[in-house]
Amino acid sequence: MTIRDLYLAIDVGTGGLRAALVDRDGRIQGLAHQEHEQIVPQFGWSEQRPADWWNGTRAVVRTVLDDVRNGAARVAAICCCGQMHGTVLIDGNGRLTRETVPLWNDKRTAPQVAAFEKQADHDAAVALTANSPATAWPAFKLAWLAENDAPALEQATSVLMPKDWINYCLTGQRAQDFTEASLSFLMDWERRDWSKRLCDMTGVPHALLPDLKDPQDVLGPLLPNVAGDLGLSADIPVLVGAGDYPMALTGSGVIAAGMGSDVTGTSSIITLMRDAPVIGPEISNVLAADGTWGAMTLLDAGGDAVRWARRAFHENKRSYADVAHSATSARAGADKLFFLPYLSGERRRPELRAQFFGLTAAHGLPELHRSVLEGVGFAMRQRLDGLQGDLGRPDRIVAAGGGAKNELWLKIKASMFDVPYLVPEELECGVVGAAMLMATSTGDAADLKTAAARMVRYSSEVAPDARWTEIYDRMAPIYAKLYQQAADLHADLDALP
Template sequence: MTRDLYLAIDVGTGGLRAALVGRDGRILALSHREHEQIVPQFGWSEQRPADWWAGTRAVVRAVLDEVDAAASRVAAICTCGQMHGTVLIDDAGALTRDTVPLWNDKRTAPQVAGFAARTDPAEVLRLTANLPATAWPAFKLAWLAENDPQALARASSVLMPKDWINFCLTGRCAQDVTEASLSFLMDCRTRKWSDEMCALTGVDRALLPDLHAPQDILGPLLPQVAAELGLSADIPVLVGAGDYPLALTGSGVIAPGMGSDVTGTSTIITLMHDAPVIDPEISNVLSASGAWGAMTLLDAGGDAVRWARRAFHGNARSYAEIAADAEAANPGADKLFFLPYLSGERHHPGSRAQFFGLTAGHGLPELHRAVLEGVALAMRLRLDGLQGDAGRPERIVAASGGAKNALWLRIKASMFGVPYLVPEELECGVVGAAMLMATATGDAPDLAHAARRMVRYAHEIAPDPGWADTYNRMAPVFHRLYHTANDIYPELDNLP
């Protein structure tokens, strides 16, 4: 039997997914199983690694049952997953803590503040291409050292969520460079663990497993795992990568000159470069292709549209109806601006949202269009920093819920002067895992060849020259509004 299927596993925050993907990148079967997110108190977020492993076994068996002779056709296994969740295991491979703090767990804020107060930010930025943040595993380990020292003392390795699944599959410990690039423990220049960062953060270097490229083969399946899943024990298991960098790969964003827009509740904009962009308001992630992604997050992406639907219509109108309203307004919403900072910003938490330029002539169409354009203007403000010295990207690939709003994509394309592409398959992390497996098994010589065969785009949205002219004239005004408002927010905070 020809081994012509790739088995991809995705350890998500909301649940486990497994998929069988063909050599052409098409998903033949997909199974999902939810798992619990534990919130012991405000700002904390945990999950149980044991739940991830139970979910993995369940979804893998489910997809194997969906495709004829699937078990004998699997060529390789690759896992991606939510990043930063800090799993501790001992020498015997047993968990030293039943629960793991996740990427969105904010309990490390005191450790981040303490680190920032005693270190030189410019030097840290030079070493890691990132500044301290509550998500980074270095600070989760610092919190554990202070609050659960016994669990840390018993640990011999720290793994990320997908690494834990790999350990369960193969019995081998490893991390990959995409995860490590956002650990706050990797030297961005050498792409190796940094002894200097370990010393600055207090992390024991001995806890950190060997670093690998995502497409490296970690090992074969453990015999008992292969028997339980009904798979051959000689199937290679890849090291894999973090879910976001692998989603970039699976959307075809693999080389400098390319960009990504993932708009869900928030908006993450990533531009690919040969080297990280060193800027205090930019994070840098190493992609599976080896290129660097300069990324910035706007907290209010899709959430701004959700707010407008709730505030103006009590959620009674559909998103399609609201988009139709916005489409009825002129580009620029008749000189109406919307600053979309409904929940602050990562680097400016006191920021607020506002409409500016409102007149009696404006109605709901203009308000809704101003919300869409306001998010795009806020993205443009950050895009200039993400560019580094490389200029605008050749194209931006849209993913997540925002990719379904055609008007918004046309606004963004015109705002940035860059064509927007929408992938045919929006499960980009799964496709990215399949691309890694294609290269690891020799089915494709490299990721560029894999992308040409496995990534397809449903349609392209070109910039509208007339809209672009309007937005080019609006952008400097938005920029002044943004900075002027930031000067006023402290006074607003002090009002009774």
């Protein structure tokens, strides 16, 4: 008899579908990936076809099952995560009422957000949702559809998120989970359930919202025809799952209040885990898969600043490794050189600009490169201060994304925040998080804390340098003054021909 010792994780990403087989120790035994198209009908719009997600899921599942010896017979459970906020509409028979869906990064809902902020009780809504209105939230995507594609909305009986659509295709069951709902602008954060008042405020039909379930709940077994198509046993349990970002928090071991996460790619996402949301104009609050709140803020500056410096100073002729090595020869603080990294503005303050301050003839490329890294660190520190309130720094911060590969940058940020940084051994954190949920749901682990202890490992720990921390503590107030004083010049700058 074959032992069912593998977990099948499915990730519905923006760039493509991934399927992985993960063992009980959290090690990935096989991974398959297939890209899919992102449709841009006009500037600011972003769509995909749910049918492509399902076709991609079938393809990558078959591939990974074939790649691992006796893979299909060893699957103990299935769990999906996926890009958040994409609003999939299906009718009573489960048919799509719209071929494409607007994605998380689709900005067409800006007029609906502006209208809401002008007409509705903004403070009351934020108190209910723990989030400010934003173009990404499904409530405003549904408001746009009501105004611009009424037949699709009228024919629909359920709205699902991308991973929920895949779950429906797998099991025939309709549901959402509370991680997705927490960023829908339709969930009462205290009751952790849909809010009729928010539905009334945004115009979303309450009947469209399916049951809310725990990510670790079993949604159902595979449909017999789907099981046959994939070559799997029909009795395999399919979990409800979670959104990709909260699932990645789980899979990186960030599962308890007092912990933090830093995902630095092109941009930087900073998250602190709390027992309750943190309310603020630049803060979003997401429920993690274990029920802990993640107060998160996104900084457009991140790896993009490093990419700019490589292009501007070296015409892309030096590698990122060479650029990073150059920065290591500069001292902490880059000899009193500051860099404000707002090369593309910021989403809530698009007028912001980048600048160097304190530049002298003594500075060279090493100082310029180091100040870019430190400038992103100072910008993140400002956001971290807003997130933490009076609760102090997190116990540790887990790094992920491309920025986790830059050792100097990790040490700069660890010293900037005076918090140790950890780097996961397995950077496919969403897949590991899904495996952790399956371990707890099948009884292989008592709870997520137990699962994390066995399935999440860290390849390195970067401790703060006390000397650097002292320097950054003295520089931070000057950075804050530069940030404020430069704001007075933005209007004059924009007025120049």
